[in-house]
Amino acid sequence: MSKGLTSNLRCNEQIRISPVRVINENNDQIGVVDNREALRMAREAGLDLVEVAPNERPPVCKIMDYGKFKYEQKKKVRKHHEQQLKEVRLRPKTDDHDRDIKVARAHEFLRKGDKVQFKMVFRGRERAHREIGMETFREILDHFGDLVKIERPPGMDGRDMIMVLGPNKQAFDRLKPQPAEPPATRQKNPAPPQSRSADAGAVSAPQDPAAEPGSQAAASA
Structure with missing residues (x-):
């Protein structure tokens, strides 16, 4: 059936023959109905009734977006030429x-x-x-x-x-460039910095009070 598809198909009121075999927009077979009933179903779906196989008996009509169909056909032809x-x-x-x-x-x-x-x-x-x-x-x-x-x-x-x-x-x-690897994440729980009191203790130890007199005597001598 798809072999007969072209961008110049009868649609909607141009379809005069009746009855027709209908396929809905989901490619489900509806069956053979009067062309007016088929057009009503297409209208209710907000789409078009397109005669896709006019040589069949009865002709096969499909409910579809005819404008979108013609656009897709043109795009296929253009891609083929390219x-x-x-x-x-x-x-x-x-x-x-x-x-x-x-x-x-x-x-x-x-x-x-x-x-x-x-x-x-x-x-x-x-x-x-x-x-x-x-x-x-x-x-x-x-x-x-x-x-x-x-x-x-x-x-x-x-x-x-x-x-x-x-x-x-x-x-x-x-040959296509590969996406760059994400940067390494930072450590979630870094070690806490040392306290100021600890730093101060590391700089100078407290003097021994007992050693002070001896130190003074040595100094006076």
Whole structure:
């Protein structure tokens, strides 16, 4: 039934045929009812009655939010176009700097989940030196390592050499920065500081009164 879903479906009063088979918003089968009764149920739910399988007998209608449905359909189409196969074109004469830029761009495509097709374009006499393309593709594979999966190994496609790489999601996930560990918590019960009286006792001990006369005599002598 889902194969026939499009964003241009009859809904609500546009559905003239009766009776219809109804599925509610929870995907429960309601059964075959008059189209006016089906529309009433949709209205009571604050939703739309959408004819999702017009070629069935009786046609199948579903109670849903038609505006939300159309939005989701457009989002799926947009996402499909965004995830098309990306292409990176190279030449045997491409210098190292330009190649590094193109490989970095391919890295971004792969990181976002897209596949990348590398195309080595040969012109004229360059076709006699296909080993240049193979060597370049080997270096690219060495650069990415386990970040990629080979969807199509290097090989000729007409006059060009093609290689298709897909992302290894698990390997790319390992490159994501890990959250920092929380700082160590302070000691809940720190040792109490020493009292002032204890500190004072440690500085000077009390004098012995019996020793004072002897000390005075020694001083007078």
